[in-house]
Amino acid sequence: MLVAMNKKELVLAANAAAGDGYYCPACQQPVYLRRGRSKVAHFAHRPGADCAVSEGETSEHLRGKQQLFNYFQAQGLRPRLEVYLPAINQRPDILVWRDRRLVAVEFQCSPLTVARLQARNEGYYQLGIKPVWLLGQPYRHHLSAAKVAQFTQIIADQPTVPYWNTRRCQIEYRRSFRRCSFVRGRPSVTKLLQQQVLALTRTGSANDLVRRLTATAYETVQQPLAHCPLVCHDLVPTWPTTRVAVIYWRIAVLLALRTQPLFTAWSPAEWQHWLWQCGRPYWLDFACAPPSVRGTVINEFTLDLLAVRVICQCGDHYVLFCHPSWFTDLAAKNASLAAAPMIHTQNRVELLAKER
Template sequence: MAMTTDQKRINACTAERGLTYYCPNCAATVLLRRGRFKVAHFAHRQNIGCHVGEPETKEHLAGKFFLWQQSQQDGTAQLEWYLDAIHQRPDVLVNHHLVLEFQCSPLSLTRFCERIQGYRSLELHSEWLLGHAYYLRRKTAASVLKFLAYRPTVGYYLLFLLEQPMRFVIRYQLRLVDQRLIFLEQSFSTGAALIQFLQHPQLTQPTVPSLRLFQGWVENQLQRKNPAVVKLQQTCYQKRHLLQGCPLVCHVPRSVPPLQTAIWWLNWRIQVLLELETKHTVNLTDLVIRLEHQLQFPLLADLHQHVFVIVQQFANHLVQAGMATQRNQQLYWQKKEHWFADGVQKKRAIQAKEKD
């Protein structure tokens, strides 16, 4: 996006050659670059020093132009429309209420949060699509999962925009089952097909493997002296328990949102049991706040509600198991939890339970 001499904004796709164009941010003249094999764009001359319009990769230029083309079908779409109030330039602005961002390069969590908050201050909803490098990274990498979003129809999801051919890819119903991240994946050649998919319920019930596998994994992490697992083991020791013998209720529900690691989930559940055992009460409101502060997912505007749901699910299981009662947001100790003497005894209990 650039400015004409009469202060009108214009896209590189429709700009005429031979005219003078200016950067809407620094007012310096910019060059129109458009050719048979080059995605149309405006570029600063070298050493201008403007932070807007920095060099972009071919992938990013092609991707945001594809998004702009696809968005034309949904109404008014502006490519790189500059938002003066927050000094941000989204890749595509659709109908002045939806922002589409195509992220190919690394982005710090701090900067990501700033950009999200900027859009929200203008009551703009943003969807972030990730490039090829993100698609190839380890599925559980924090650099990828920080872009986690949520819709009731597809659950927790990540969007990608990939080339050759240009297509949308969605990983949806992302769930952590014990220590494994699972998801479903679909590909779409048009934005309209993706939108139609998002508008209809797509959720299915994930398959849950034997709990003995997870029990073996925890014991393996102890042998490898995983710092987080060793620390949790020490916490259990202080209360005269073994981590390997923690009650079966510590593992339910088995399928949870991918907001943190498997050890994080096990840790706070065990901490609740230990607090009930010693203090005979747990304030669920305080617990939700503590857990929420340990999470950072900028696209989950209602993160507090997501955490509240997972805490309440665990509280419900404790009540159903007869270990606690709940009044309002206070959980009260009902009876002592059954801690196993060792991992062998616990595996036998798991096997007997799974046979039922």
């Protein structure tokens, strides 16, 4: 940590004199001053000290925290470092007023579970503080879909994973996580469909959700997942929201639709809720963003179902119009996907490409 108490006041490690006695503002236990040529001056608890708000800090974390403090100060804001909030027993890295709101900025460099992240955010919300999580180096390499979801924040109205870059001293916004099931890059729609079909034929029983879905498909339509109707294929890249590829969620919804009698009607809100509900085991946990982040996945599938008239819009309701049939073999499916260019989706893919 960068701030500790001496007998009178809070002291910044950079300004601290060696030899003075310093205490942790949270647990009141004595702390050491640590300083070195290559080290950011900081305070550390004694080994084995039991302090709820103090975690092992990497040098990147210490450096980034100091940089963030300077960064906000340079903007004329009045950041405060490591303010201990006894009401919630938390100590955000930086506390700063921004747009008339108190914001807790956390620079996260170490592993953190969704549950702990949610608990920390809950604490801040209790005090009316808005938490912002900036990720550090360890999160830069491969970020799993679950981690993307965990740290997704809505910035400029868009799902975003923000980083603090300690080399450049700047915030970076990563938004390049959208993708279609099993596919990297932007192949043509026909190629994309072929790749997804191939991937579906190869998905084995490694995942519990997929295994159960495979069993449901056999029970309901007596077909393997690869034989699913074309409308199940997601051809518009979407933000990571599901534990497994989003195509599985779409298949699960389509199978669940078969349990509904034809001409069942839903208001848009009921429909959204129904889709959310029947995909329940599939959703990833979002700890820093509203559940509406899943909305795009739900909307995309709704648009596809409308386009192929599985559902129809009647007045202000969606009405179930037909149960699309499954293919009985892959040859038939391959022939049909070469013949059906899925114009409705292609337009949306092009629109999306233009938006960027």
